[in-house]
Amino acid sequence: MIGDILSGKGDIAIGDMAITKEREEYVDFTVPFMSLGIQILYVRPSKPVPVFFSFAHPFHPEVWLWIGISYFTVSVGLYVMARVCQPEWDNWDRCIKQPKYFVNQFHLRNSFWFVLGCFMQQGAEIAPRATSTRILSSFFAFFILVIVSFYKAQLAASLTTEKLELPFSNAEELVKRADKLGITYGAVTNEATHKFFQRSKDPVFSQIGDYMNSHPEHMAEDAFEGSVKVLEGNHAFFMESVTIQYAANVVCEFISVGERLDERYFGIALRKDSGYRNRLSSAILLLQQKGVIDQLQRKWWEEALGSKLCKEPPPDTVAPPLTLHHMAGIFWITIVGVIFSFVVSFFELGVDVYHRIGVDKKIFFREYKKEIKNAFNLSKTIKTVAPNSVSLENLDVNE
Known part of the structure; x- marks a missing residue:
């Protein structure tokens, strides 16, 4: 031209x-x-082929790691807390009117199973009785609610948009x-x-x-x-x-x-x-x-x-995996919940000892230390009951 x-x-x-x-x-x-x-x-x-672990894309690997750590920590915490709390020790057979010993429903396997049920939002056949274990369960249930909500939102976004x-x-x-x-x-x-x-x-x-x-x-x-x-x-x-x-x-x-x-x-x-x-x-x-x-x-x-006219696809809006920076808040809330639950469990134990012992400080602290020691002696799985009583006044811990 x-x-x-x-x-x-x-x-x-x-x-x-x-x-x-x-x-x-x-x-x-x-x-x-x-x-x-x-x-x-x-x-x-062309459209990318979905990877084998595409279901894990919503969260960064470090978030998955901390979710696993949270599951393990809460399970072990529930196990120890249940041993501290007297309401979690109960008659293992309701047909026996005068039991010789009490057992704790939250042994290690049941603790992991109960927390897994919470994790899957399906529950379990056992339920906590003590205030502290209920508080811990509530905090973890809230943790799972937030995690699952974030996961669903991120997964839906990753499935509907393609990079x-x-x-x-x-x-x-x-x-x-x-x-x-x-x-x-x-x-x-x-x-x-x-x-x-x-x-x-x-x-x-x-x-x-x-x-x-x-x-x-x-x-x-x-x-x-x-x-x-x-x-x-x-x-x-x-x-x-x-x-x-x-x-x-x-x-x-x-x-x-x-x-x-x-x-x-x-x-x-x-x-x-x-x-x-x-x-x-x-x-x-x-x-x-x-x-x-x-x-x-x-x-x-x-x-x-x-x-x-060729419809221009939306820009690359695939949300990146959520990192620990995004999820730190819910993990901190869970940590606070675990600590608070342990504080309540020790307070519950003190109230129980006070009701059995009375106001004598020397005897109270001796019995309180004994209960703490027995609770953390994980080899003990039962609490024996005096033959003439089903109350907790004469409880002692034996294998």
Whole structure:
């Protein structure tokens, strides 16, 4: 088109013509009517195959680790706490009116089973009796409620959105990975994009220009030929962003990769010192102020295609796995719940000893220490009862 103006065949050239220094030496341009830049045209990757452990994606591995630690800690804590609390010791057989010993329903296996039931939100056939064990169970149930709520929300988001796994995300990555991945790249020969890379001082862009010069077989005569090369696979094509946008709206296999590599503008070319230049520039500015140019772009880039318009998928909005930074609050609440439950359990034990012993401090503290020692003697699994009483007054701990 520049040649037609210079030869006198035309007065005005309108098209996807970028304003460059070289062209301005021969023709005049109006003010820009559209901004653009160089981007990469590539074929849209196929949907990724779900990984085997995709169900674990909602949480970061460190969160899963701390969930496991929480389960173990609460289970062991419940086991020890139940040994401290007198209400958890009970007659193992209701048919026996005068039992010789009491057993604790929360032995180690039952403690883990009960907490697992809470974890699965299914419960268990046993239930805590003491205030402290109930408090601990309530804190852990709240912990599970929050964890499950977060898990469901994250899992739903990860299943309804898919992340496009592109082999590269910008020009620098393309240059680094091209040989390894077997990807070629090019542009339209001797056009503005090609010359941009040839003359660039940027190391990456200069390397791209050298590659294009040494591999003319990957270059194209026009944008259509370059698009065909992209569709054939393993080929990236550098071209104007607005052209890529239109191509991606028409051919759903196309996708633009990365940000603009430069900033350039389209303008209307005229003969040198043409009298139409100022008039056309004023008209373009007026259309821009009224939003007509943007409206026309939407009309021809999108609305004119109608049902043939390729629906652009939502951007990569796959939520990253929740880390410990997001979940720290609920873990701290659980830790506070465990500590508070232990405090209540020791208080419960003191109340029970007080009811049996009375106000004598010396005897009270001696009996209290004895109960604590017996509770932490994990080899003892039963509490014997005096033959003539089923009360806790004469309890002693035996194997």
